[in-house]
Amino acid sequence: MIVIKLIWESIRFAIQALKSNLTRTILSLLGVTVGIFAIIAVFTLVDSLENNIKNSLSFLGNNVMSIDKFDYVSSGPEYPWWKYFRRPNNSYSEYTFLSSSVKNADAVTIFADANVTIQAGNNSYSGTSLKGVAFSYKDVYDVPIDVGRYFTELEITSARNVIILGVKIARSLFPNSDPLGKEVKIRGQKYVVIGLFEEEGEALFDTPSKDEACMIPYGSFTKLYNVGRYGMGPSIALKGQEDDTGLISLENEVRGLMRAKRGLKPTQEDDFSINKSEYIMNTIGSIFDVISGAGWIIGGFSILVGGFGIANIMFVSVKERTNIIGIQKSLGAKNYFILFQFLFEAMFLSLIGGVTGIIMVFLITFIDLGSLELILSLSNIILGLGVSSLIGIVSGIVPATLAARLDPVEAIRSA
Structure with a gap:
């Protein structure tokens, strides 16, 4: 009960302080x-950007590892292009070998892709990302089908000429009719x-989208392109x-x-790259950590100024209520009662500023x-309210x- 009384009395005094000199x-x-607006606005922007980018990179998969000729993360003038170009392409036999041998994977798949122009009657769509996939592709990557179905295992093994389209392609090729069966x-x-993929919509960055992609069986893809050791290099995922x-095992x-499949000696380095989607995600996360740190610095200066402002209000409030404090003490009020009374008041005043800043951030989300x-x-x-409360306590202590x-x-004589 005493805590409730303290809070209520502190709120009442804080409201009086607000009313007595509203401008100050x-x-x-x-x-x-x-300060709170700057920090929470930066964090909101960072979180939204990070989520949007990670959603745009969803095609990399979650908890997925791929075997390729090139590294995801290596770049710059020191990047040994010549070494990677000389590496052999993956082969279908390596895919079947891994499928039957690997123990620490839930699924293994192989795929290859190319940019093509797709036609239907007098309509055509250029720049389409065509992907040839194995049946297990759906077990490694997300394949959201909106209308129709995924490939059957028979269609994959017999290399049937069937296709799944993105919605943009389907609308362009069949503007006034149902594309299924066409x-x-x-x-x-x-x-x-x-089938048709689910619509993904516009992405923040120009990342691969299923809206402009199509998918066929891997065997059917090899009818269009030379894929394998001496042709187009497929990826194994x-x-x-x-x-x-961390996919360590x-x-x-x-x-x-x-290394065993390719007959590499112990002294020879790998002639393949093992890429994990978490490499890119961790890089993105580190970039946004720096931006978040900048937000703390920018907002920190404003909060510091605000803390001095609240401390000034509290010093004035103590001066104005010295006589009241003397009367309270003469009636038996303990030191901790007076201490908590002013601390709660400082925290309440700081929370008013913090809540106002959060409301401003909420408005910009529209x-x-x-x-x-x-x-x-x-x-x-919660972070904004917590920082506001902490500033109030530090400023009012x-x-x-x-x-x-x-x-x-x-204190009574000061009247």
Whole structure:
């Protein structure tokens, strides 16, 4: 009950302080408001950008590892292109070998892709990403089908000429009709449409989208292109097990199997790259950590100014209420009662500034930024309120301590 009374009395005194000199209070709280707004706005923008980018990179898969000629993360002038170009392409036999040998993967698949022009009657769509996949592709990567179905195992093994289209392609080729069961033509080969991917919509960056992609069986893809050791290089991808943190076990196993399959001696370096989607995700995360740090620095200066403003209000409040403090003490009020009374008041004043800053951030989330959707998360709201409370406590601790230590006789005489 005493805590409730303290809080209520502190709120009442804080409201009186607001009313007694509204302009002074607003100017003092402005620093906290701007500081919280800057920090939470930066965090909201960073979180929204990070989520949008990671969603745009969803085609890399989750907990997925791929075997390629090139590294995902290596670049720059020191990048040894000549060494990677000389590496052999993956082969279908290596895919079947890994499928039957690997123990630490939930699924293994192979795929190859190319850019093509797809036709249907007098309509055509250029720049289409065509992917030839094995049946297990759906077990490694997400393949959301909106209309129709995925390939059957028989269609994959017999290399049937069937295709799944992205919605943009389907709308362009068949603007006034249902594309299912219709024929399209790629490099002279006819394919029957059996499904449509779910629409992904516009992405923040120009990343591969299923809206402008199509998919056929791997065997059917090899009818269009020379794929393998001396042609186009396919990728082999593996889905790691949930308990394999960082895919360490799978990476070690795959490296040993691939070296054995290719007959590499112990002294020879790998002639393949093992790429994990977490490489790119970690790089993105580190970039946004730097941006978040900059947000703390920018907002920190404003909060520091706001903290001094609240401390100034509390010193004035102690001075104005010295007589009241003396009366409270003469009636038996303990030092901690006076201390908590002013601390709660400082925290309440700081929370007003913090809540105002959070409301301002919430309002900017309604601004239309195209494909970037700003979302104010609960964690950021809690962070803003927590920082506001902390600033209130730090700013109010000295004035509250001075008030608690006042001599009741001297305090009453100050009137």
